[in-house]
Structures are given as structure tokens and as C-alpha cells.
Amino acid sequence: MGKSKTKYICQQCGYESPKWFGMCPGCSQWNTMEEEFVDNSKSFKRSPTVKGGTAPQPIKEVKTGDYIRYDTQIQELNRVLGGGLVKGSLTLISGEPGIGKSTLILQAAGAIANKYGKTLYVSGEESEEQIKMRAERLKTLEENLYIVSETNINRIEKFIENMEPVFVIIDSVQTLYKEEIVSAPGSVSQVKESVNNLMRIGKSSNIPIFLVAHVTKQGELAGPRVLEHMVDTVLHFEGERTQEFRILRALKNRFGTTSEIGVFEMSMDGLIEITNPSGIFLETLNPEAEGSIVVGTVEGTRPLLVEIQALVTSTTSGFPRRTAVGVDTNRLNLIIAVLEKKVGLPLSFQDIYVNVVGGLKLEGTSADLGIAMAIYSSVRGIKIPSGQMVAIGEVSLTGEIRPVTHIEKLVKEAEKMGFKNCIIPNRNKAKLDGINSNVIGVTGLKDALDIIIS
Known part of the structure; x- marks a missing residue:
């Protein structure tokens, strides 16, 4: 032996x-x-390959068509998935504890069970009673929604074969184990083999499977990196636990784009979809305050207006601090350097804090101009009529305001939200047609700052 x-x-x-x-x-x-x-004392057999293999064929003869998708009845989730849940897909969702992962998938499970048929919710962390209590609170008690507390992948596979559900949820993948493997649940061997089993089941039976995953203290996906390569879609649920807003992002999507986001609000009755994120993010906007301005950004196909706040104070000891929440720190340092060199703003002995209101993390460079104007406003003590002004543009190292993409969407969003002035790059303004807002084109950073001074 x-x-x-x-x-x-x-x-x-x-x-x-x-x-x-x-x-x-x-x-x-x-x-x-x-x-x-x-x-080595047992003969260990790996999971068989997916059924229904075909012989090689010329690529031109391969038949193509739209993927069959399930409507989750949650439009923000459908948007991030690319239009709905694809049959036979393997989707991984991660996020910090308590952020709302289980709430989101339980709401989706209830909707799919109500519309399409049997749905199986497998929990390795909670009992059936705990899941039912949450389902009662979320009002997702459906006849076709089945729940079970199990971590043995072999037993889970038997449940799926006997039930033949249309949708399966595993919460969470780090709790699964296979009897033939000696290592503990959550190890590389257990996770790889368990996910391989689930992938075979989903692909062969055309069942979409949702996997919930833990994250590390650094906010990264826990477990082996091979897990992200095995699944079709990787979703990340983010937001501050002390705030009610949640953002759902797609980090990988074989059936759609990765640039879309879904916006939710956490309430006692579960997650509520936010169809007008700009209005929510600007709900607490102070019409006239120092160091505060509204900027525009585009997430996927959706234009968003958010408030950026900056606070500049004298450094009391040591090196000056540069703290950014929702903004890339390297980008912030670049803007500070341009303000010092090109505008003559003394920031070498100043602590600078920049925050995006609402917990949103800004991508791209369209908020550069707004950050620079907010910092200048805080240093000079100038109140910006942020309830009337939106700033959009990229700041270059030469102090030039460079054009950004999707400017027409952003300007129309500002007009819809009732803003009177929209400061944008001059080269973007030349391409705008039919915009009724008072659009102000600027060439350099000094031109933009002169507007709030006057």
C-alpha cells in the first residue's frame, strides 16, 4: 500500500x-x-471531462448565435452580466463580509425560481433556518426555491442530479471539500477540484451556477488565482459597510463587457436598484462650499455625476500627507505637482485629503479638472457654486486641459440634473452640437481656475 x-x-x-x-x-x-x-493509499479519480465533445471543425463552419439568458428580475445585475444569466455559465462573486453578497444572490434566486423553475441554494456557512429568516425578510419565499446546508461536493452533485434545477448557488466555494482529497477545505487542491466538478455539472447540464467567494484583508479574491481562470464571469461587490450604497463590478466576463457597473442601496428589505445614480450621489450636495465640486465620469455606458471634496491643511509635523478615497493616489500626486509648478500654488507643506462622496471609486481621467479645482478652492478659501457647476477634463503635465471621451453623454447628464455651467476641454466643445447648457471651454488649468475666482 x-x-x-x-x-x-x-x-x-x-x-x-x-x-x-x-x-x-x-x-x-x-x-x-x-x-x-x-x-497514495486510495485510487483517486479526477472529475471526468464535459460531455458532448465534438471533433475538430473549420472555424467558418461553426454555428453562432445569441446566448440563452435568464432574466434575474434585477436590472442592475442583468446590466453587469451583459443582459442576464447565461445558461451553463459559472459566475464568481466576491466582496467583503457583510457587504450584501448573499442578499443579492438570494433575491436573484427567488426571482429565477418564480419565473423559470427549481433553484437550489447550497450554503456551507449558514443553516437552513438562517437562510429562511433572510428570505422572509427579503420576501423571496418561493415554492421552487430549495435550500440545503452542505459542504461535501459529492453530495451536492447528487442533489443537482436528482433535482435537475435551472439555477444553482454555492455559498461559499471555500467551504467545499471532496472526500478523496486529504487537505482541508479552502486549500488549493480542494478548491480546484470542487470548482472543476461544478464546472463539469454546469456545462454538461446547461445549468448556470453562482459561486460566492471570500476576500483577503487586502480586498483581493481569496484562494488560488486559477479560480478566476476557471470561471466565466468574476463579479466584485464593493462599498463602505457604514454607507448604504453598493457597487457591483464585472472584473471578467466572457459573455459581455467588463465596463458596466450596477448601483444598489442597502435597506432593511434588501438591495434596492438605483436607476438614477447621479441623483443619489448628489443627494447631500452642499450648493455652495469650499473645496467641493461636481465631476462627471462614465461607467460602461452610464454617465455619472458625483461630488468630489478636498481639504487642505497645514502640515504640523513630518512629511505632508496625501490621502485619497475613491481617487487614485498617484493621479492625485500628479495633479498636485501641476498645481505647484504651473499655477504656483504652495502645497509642499500642506496635508491634502480628497474624497469621492458616496463611496464610488473613479476610473479614468475625466475627474482631474474637478480635483484640481477643489484643491485650489480649499487653499484659497473660495466657495464654488457646486450646485450649478460641473467640471470635466483631464489635466496634463503641461497644465493643459485635454479632451475626454463620452463628453456628449456627460454634458447631457449635467443638463438633465439641472446644472447651469459645464466646464469642459475646449477641443471637446468644438465637437458638441445641439447642447443647450452653458458649456464653457477651457484650454489650460489657469483658465478653469479663473472662472471660480471671478
């Missing part, structure tokens, strides 16, 4: 070694090598 041996596997990249290393040779991460047992 064979003996049980040990090997060390990196929990980040899956690198295997017969001996322990402080730093993984594969991904250069420290203290990620963990010991796992390899039991």
Missing part, C-alpha cells in the same frame, strides 16, 4: 514543492506555502 506524503502548495498561484519555502518561487509572495497531504 502507498503511504501518505506531504507537499507544499502556494495558496496564491498553486506552485507545488516537496519542501517549504518562505517565498514562493512561482509568484514571489511570502508565507503562502502551506502543507497538504497526498494520500
